[in-house]
Amino acid sequence: MAGKENTGIAYSDANLYFEKTIILCDIDKEDSxxxxxxxxxxxSLNMKIVYMNSDEHDVHACYVSHMPHIVSxxxxxxxxxxxxxxxxxxxxxxxxxDVSRIAKSSPFMWVxxxxxxxxxxxxxxQDFEAELQNxxxxxxxxxxxxxxxxxxxxxxxxxxx
Numbered sequence: 001m002a003g004k005e006n007t008g009i010a011y012s013d014a015n016l017y018f019e020k021t022i023i024l025c026d027i028d029k030e031d032s033x034x035x036x037x038x039x040x041x042x043x044s045l046n047m048k049i050v051y052m053n054s055d056e057h058d059v060h061a062c063y064v065s066h067m068p069h070i071v072s073x074x075x076x077x078x079x080x081x082x083x084x085x086x087x088x089x090x091x092x093x094x095x096x097x098d099v100s101r102i103a104k105s106s107p108f109m110w111v112x113x114x115x116x117x118x119x120x121x122x123x124x125x126q127d128f129e130a131e132l133q134n135x136x137x138x139x140x141x142x143x144x145x146x147x148x149x150x151x152x153x154x155x156x157x158x159x160x161x
Contacts (some may be wrong), residue, residue, distance in 0.1 A: 001007045005104040025063075026052040063119040067128060069102055071112055075101035095117065 004011055022042050027035055027116060028051040042049055052060070079100070092100075114121055138147040 005102045007106045007109075017045050017047060019048075021048045021050055023050045023052060023057055025052060025057050027051070029133070053153055058117050060118050062124045063127075066113060066117060066121050067124050069105060070125065071128070072100055072103040072105075073110075076100050 001151065004016070026039075039049065079096075134145070134150070138144075138150065
């Protein structure tokens with residue numbers, strides 16, 4: 001899985017796919033000439049080949065690819081509706097830049113992705129809303145110890161990555 005938030009030839013990158021993951025769906029038992037050529041190309045780029053069925057792909061991609069985009073677009077629009085440009089420039093730090101970076105992604109491409117994976121996206125948004133509600137409740141209830149544990153649990157994600 002690879003990509004950039006910028007679109008157009010000016011942002012092309014000859015190494016974009018080098019050592020990235022490629023997911024091949026519904027072909028794990030396929031042994032065609034074209035499939036073998038594709039695998040040779042992927043191997044020449046040192047890509048990690050992962051096999052799964054397309055339904056599994058759509059669920060997993062929703063959580064680790066589509067959700068970050070919908071969250072970033074949502075954050076960007078929320079801030080733009082609440083803040084003046086000079087406040088954004090003055091106060092935005094690295095964390096905001098990191099989270100909002102992918103909001104620069106192509107709306108044309110992402111609308112199509114969201115449209116074609118609508119049901120899984122709605123489910124992942126529901127799951128995310130539950131986490132936001134949990135955080136909101138901990139803040140309202142001033143349950144700082146529980147919030148710290150919740151954050152420590154979230155820290156574990158990067159042990160996997």
